[in-house]
Amino acid sequence: MLPESLLQQIAFIKEIDKLKYIQRKTRLLNSDRHENDAEHSWHLAMMAIVLAEHANEPIDILKVVKMVLIHDIVEIDAGDTFIYDTQKSHSNADEERLAANRIFGLLPEEQARELIAIWEEFEAGETSEAKFARTMDRLEPLLQNTSNNGGTWNEFGVDYSKVYAKKSIMKEGSATIWNYAEKLINESVEKGILKK
C-alpha cells in the first residue's frame, strides 16, 4: 500500500540522524561547547539564504541550500576532517565517496543520483553554487574562532599564513564576504588571537 519510494526515503531520514553525533573541532560562538555537523549544516543553510545577494555570480539558491545541508553527510561514515589536518585531507576522499554511495544509496535511485551529484559538485568547487557554498563553509568557523579567543587556531597552533591560505578561496564565491573575512583575520592578528 505504501509506496516503496517512501519507505526508502524514511530509511535515509533515519540514517542521517547520526550526523547529530559527528563533532567538529570548532566550538559555538563565545562557548566551549563543540558544534556538531547537523547544527553546522543548518547554520550554513541560513547563511546562504541571507547572504545570497553578495554572491559574485547569479546562483541557484535552492541548489546551494541543498549542497550545504548535505555536504557533511559522508562524515557519518568517514568522520570529520579538520581543515588544517594535511594528512587526513589527502587520504580520505575514497572513504568519503564510499560513504556517499552507501548513505545516499538508501534513497530511490534517481534521488540518490541527484544528491550524489550535488555533493560531488560541492567537492569539486567549480560551479558558482559550489563556490558560494564553500564560502559559507569557510565563514562560519571564522566567526566562531574570532569569538572564542582564537579557538582552533590557538588550540592547534595554526598561524596567519595557513588561515589566510585556507580562507582566501572565499573570494571565488563572494568578493564582498571575503573583504569582511580578510578584515576579521587582520583584526585577529592585531588582537593577538592569531599568530603572524
Place this chain on the structure above:
Amino acid sequence: MLPESLLQQIAFIKEIDKLKYIQRKTRLLNSDRHENDAEHSWHLAMMAIVLAEHANEPIDILKVVKMVLIHDIVEIDAGDTFIYDTQKSHSNADEERLAANRIFGLLPEEQARELIAIWEEFEAGETSEAKFARTMDRLEPLLQNTSNNGGTWNEFGVDYSKVYAKKSIMKEGSATIWNYAEKLINESVEKGILKK
C-alpha cells in the same frame, strides 16, 4: 567600505547561533540525548527535500525549506513549546511574535519582512507549503518516539487519542505520509508503547 546590509546579516547570523542551545523534549533516534532546535530544523529541511514528491499539492520547495529552517528561531527568546502542553501553547503566541520582530529585525528591512512573512505563513498553516512543512514537523518526533520505546508519550503520559489528534493534521500536507504515520501510531499501540 563594507555594505551595511552585510553587517546586519552577520549580526543576525551570530544571534541565531543560540538556536543550538534550545533543547526539545524529544530525543534522538534510539537515544536518550535530547535534540536541539538547530538539529531539528536541519532534519526537517532534509525531510522536506527528499519527501517533496508526496505533497498533496504542488509546493515551492525552496519556500518549504526556508520555513522549516526558520520555524523555531523565535524559541531563542520564547523557549520551546511542548506540543502536548495545552497551557503554554495558548499563551505564548504574543511572545513568539515579539521574538520574530526582534530577531528577524536584525536583518535589512526587506529581508526581515520576507522571513517574518514566511514564519507567519508557517504558523497560520493554510498554504500548501505551510501544510507540508507542518507535516514534516509532526513526522520527525513520531520517528523519534517510536524508536525510543514511546519516548515523550511515555514520559509525559500522552495517550493514543491525543497523539492521533495532533498528528492527523499531517494528512493536509500529504495523504501518503499520513498513511505511513497512522500505521506507525497503530503499531505503537499494538506494541504497548502508546496507551489507548
